[in-house]
Amino acid sequence: MMNNNATLLIPIILPILCGILTGMFGKLRLRARYKGIAIAGMLAAEAVIVILALRIGRVFVVGSINSDIRILFRVDALSRLFGALVAFVWFLTGIYACEYLKKDRHFDSFFAFYLMTEGLIVALSVAGNMITFYMFFEMMTMLSFPMVMHDRTHEAIRAGLKYMFYSVAGALMSLVAIFMLTPYGYLGDFKAGGILDIEALTGHEQVLLVSALLMIVGLGTKAGMFPMHAWLPTAHPEAPAPASAVLSGVITKTGVIGIIRGVFYCIGPRLLAGTWVQHVWIILSLITVLMGSMMAYREPMFKKRLAYSTVSQVSYMMFGLSVMNSVAFTGAVSHIVFHSLIKTTLFLVAGAVIHQTGHTRVDELKAIGKEMPVSMICYTIVSLGLIGIPPLSGFVSKWYLASGALMSGTTPYSWLGPVILLVSALLTAGYLLPVTIRGFFPGVNYGVGTPNRAEPDAIMYLPMIVMAVMTLILGIYPGFITATIQLIAEGIF
């Protein structure tokens, strides 16, 4: 029996507890600064604890609920990577949010849900089997949808409900898959490369394939994959900027992580490679990539454009997973990290623009670069990263994705995929860069005189700078991330 290590529970319980406390005492008449400091302190502590507690190989068995359901936490390289990413992004976004929501009436309820969601995401990233993952995944949905409704407008409430219904529907699909595969040992501990009982499966291949597809589409809901993507462009823009940032930057990735766990750690890629499920998966992800980019291209609302961009970009990861080889897998997982930093920054910038100037449409952003130079420089850097221009990080992941696809041998997708990624990259440039161009070069007809300086408080732009710099550094020295992921990939394939 592996030794139990209860320290694993700390990074899960701490934020949940802090969130509950925030919900209970958040109404106290403290000055916003002190509240902000308290929250930043909680988030920083959490980040440190995640790094310290999530050591590879640690196990904690919580117990069994019934004969099938065993709650188990176990850290492997993937959980450590994702957990650290979550804690990092959560910390930076949280600092930003303290300033962004300083005058907001519902400051406390936002942070209550924000903190609790973090705890649950850490929990699902260290989940040791599929049912544990599923349980925390569901709970996470329930605690994150209130963040979307934060503004209490009719649209926000409707968007929040839409998000919840889609997520619940998706989770139920994956639950069906779990049910159908349970007899074949699906609920065992995660193991790279799959745990299904091949002998028991003989003769039931169609059950396996249908459940695999259900799993992919169901968890793909959270990742905004076609055909269950419709909630994402509605919900993400309605949320306040910090919430959209983590929703797009991190929460969509929980779906991707779920698919990695469900497909690569339980079913095993060998059982799916070459089947019709793989084809369907590839096609769905490519449709989403293209559709997301095109929708983003023609979308005039700034945040909604970014949300469509998320739809497209998360399916890059889906594509990388669906071709099922170690190179593309490396690309997909590194894109989780890189896209997370990039998209969070983009939403933070969009939020800063709204916060400082009130502009929500792209065509209102003329000369925004003169008014908010720091934010817009960060925006430009990460935009270039998202397009995939070296030496920024997005290039690295896309390189792996494209070369992985090319060597995958899944014609016609092996060449169709990279082509679509390329087209999508062009579209990405087309929908992100006009903001920069018009922001810094408003044209000769633009009003004379000095522009108003509208730069936000340093608390708001520091997180953006940190993440933009990270994007650059990880683009130049990606080895530290990609080496880890390659090790993970080798275990799987």
Added chain:
Amino acid sequence: MMQGILIIPVLFPIIAGIAMIIIKPKAKVYSPWFIEGIVLLNSILVWTIMLTGMGRGDGAVLFKLTYDLSIYFRLDGAGMVFTGLVSFLWPLATLYAFEYMEHGEHIRSFFSLYTMTYGVTLGIAMAGNLVTLYMFYEMLTLVTFPLVLHDRTREARRASRMYLYYSIGGAACAFMGLVFVLVYGSTTDFTLGGVFGGGAQGVDHNILLAMYVLAFFGFGVKAAIVPVQKWLPAASVAPTPVTALLHAVAVVKSGAFAIIRLTYYSYGADFLRDTWAHYLTAAFVMITILYGSTMAVKEIHFKKRLAYSTISNVSYILLGVVMMSPAGLVAAFTHLVFHAFMKICSFFSAGAVMHRADRNYVYELDGLGYKMPITFACYTASGLALMGMPPFAGFISKWNIVQAALSEGGILGTCAIVILLYSALMTAIYMLSVTVRAFFPAKDTVLTANDGVSDPGWKMLVPLVIFVIVFTVMGIYAKPLIQFLEEIC
């Protein structure tokens, strides 16, 4: 001779209830503590009997109808589940009722009937054969019918009349099924596996099956199966303690329990398996789930919405039943127990809202979550539990039902799973839209009507909180209960 003690918990509340009607107290009404004392005493007695194992044995005969047909009580595993459930919920519901009814009229008759119902429900739970069950089943109709009538409004009169006709009609159908069991079965006692062990002599199987179907729908009246479900939403006019306990627990669960007895302990699952009766009943159960959860989404009256939710959830139990397998029976009992806690919690929350804020419709609930935080927190927990969200108990019962359906396999199992998940999604919509309204009122809503509203007193809150604790703990630590159920099935 210890078995005689089984009669006491049934008769004691009934006699106490009758006595409370006959004997006028000096004060206008009986002290709440007197009534609570009776109920609590009875519950303690029941639990003592169960925990000490005094109930195990041949049972206690109340009286004999004919030479070999007696009204008698026996506490087997299935009976213990239902008995334990009822006796746990009743004292808490009574406590809640004191506060809810504090300004009401006809308090004395209300509480005496309420207490009598307790005894009658225990009679159903402990019935040792189908005749006893049938007798108490009829009595249950008669003692609960005045409770539905309690408000004496035109609507209440209509609802109670409807309830009466439906129930009596249903019982008549059930009676026919009962007669066939008596005539052609090898014994009248409840036997796991049924009484047609060697196949019935001298009668066409199809006639027996037809009688089963008749009895299924007859008992199904109380379990609110489509097409005999109409009385249940109408009966929401009754005071909340009545709707909650009777229409979410005692009455509908008596129907479901009677069907369990009929299916597994009289006709026998093996006898029914893969016959047309099996498929027919399964089809209607599934239609009921669809109907209930869809109508609940459409319904805007708060308590009626919960009543529709009950319709669909009781059919979850029956869905377990119609799997006609031990796993199905386990699933049915799991949901029977868990649903009782979840639904009574949501009904009580709705009742607290009606009592404190006088709101009956869902669209009137905007922003109330801030005024009644504990009530709505409990409501939300029950809603999440009902939709099967981990870590609440609903997840376990859903899990068990789906497992039973899966091992059933075939078209029946697949349909069952799809319908369950559809229903879970609908549950999310109809339960959580209330929560969202309560905690996230739209910005431009005028909330002045909420001024002065607050959480109810402890008599209402304590039961609510206990229910939440119970179904959360059961969700996390369901093992002992499931093991117990697996043993008895």
